Amino acid sequence: MDFSLSDEQIAVRDTVRRFLAREVLPLEGEVLHRERHGETGLRHDELVELREKARTFGFWGLGTPVEHGGMGLDAVTQSLVWTELGKTFVPFSFGGEADNILFHADAAQQAEYLIPTIEGTRRSCFAITEPGAGSDAANIRMRAVRDGDSWVLNGEKTFITGGHEADFAIVVAVTDPEQDVRRGGATAFLVDRELGWTSSPIATMGEASPATLVFEDVRVPADKVLGEVGQGFALGMQWIGRGRYIIPSFATGVAERALQMAIGQATTRHTFGRPIGDNQAIAWMIADCEADLEAARWLTLRAAWAVDHDLDVAHASSLAKLTGSLMVNRVVDRVMQIHGGLGYTKELPIEKWYRQVRLFRIFEGTDEMQRLIISRDLLRGYTRVGAHLA
DSSP states (O other): OOOOOOHHHHHHHHHHHHHIIIIIGGGHHHHHHHHHTTOOSSOHHHHHHHHHHHHHTTOOOSSSOGGGTSOOOOHHHHHHHHHHHHTOOSOOOOSOOOOGGGGGSOHHHIIIIIHHHHHTSSOEEEEOOBTTBSSOGGGOOOEEEEETTEEEEEEEEEEETTTTTOSEEEEEEESOTTSOGGGTTEEEEEEEGGGSOEEEEOOOSSSOOOEEEEEEEEEEEGGGEESSTTOHHHHHHHHHHHHHHHHHHHHHHHHHHHHHHHHHHHHHOEETTEEGGGSHHHHHHHHHHHHHHHHHHHHHHHHHHHHHTTOOOHHHHHHHHHHHHHHHHHHHHHHHHHHGGGGGSTTSSHHHHHHHHHGGGTTTSOHHHHHHHHHHHHHTTSSOTTGGGO
């Protein structure tokens, strides 16, 4: 059983690490300073500039196919990159990406939406969640009614990531109320903001600022259907599924950086004449962090490996998402405790992580939904204990 990375994967990871060390990590002090004064950690123009530097460095569109100008990296390599990104608290990610379901667009739609999104000249959001349909996405009620050569959309979407900044939305709405949403009753639409939908940001405890989108008699041309009529829910699940190895990959990076800080604090901070790491209570917290981190790391890489080998990834991805999300919350909590009062201040990024990683247990599939998927798979015989070793 070979757990080693390929030479190419090591080269990609190390190149990302060098880029971040040279261009991103030096910004951490300024980011913390700004956030202490209620400002944005990284302005949009600064993000664009960093992404262009990364592009000249060879990093553009991690998962975007080569034929669309991206790197076309396999899932395991993408997981490694996202772990590196998680090690810095500067809100940076590489450009050149588009929502994975946009690749289902036809040729005309790709020219109008996909390519500009990859190039960064257009900004999209994916809208399926509603006030009464969060984890239960099949409970969506927003309607789209056919009227001649158009569809008329009415309803509300909420907690939409990037919804206030987007100039178009990928909206999943009910098109056939007589059919189960999961079996042909919903359709995805490409809806330009100029068609009349509005947005308002939702304040949260972390950096994330999702939005509520309101559609009142928004008329969408029939040629803006993404994929096929009735395919919307399946596309939505495909969009959500991708995050179930990306999120724990990023969480692994956060936990690594936080644990490194804890080790530094435990070896340099002295009380009663000795390093606090000499105290068993502190030492065991560090040991527990390392055990949690390594367990989550390998479950996450295994889920990405399953994606690369075209296996049924639902079970492995849910295990990774659940374990990674819980792990990073435990690790950051312990690291804050090890730092004492200093960890609670905005002088360090720990309190920022504390707020940030709490979201991981909620969005793109709550802990409870992951447990439901895992237990259902076992109880209904969809998988069996130890099946991945067969």
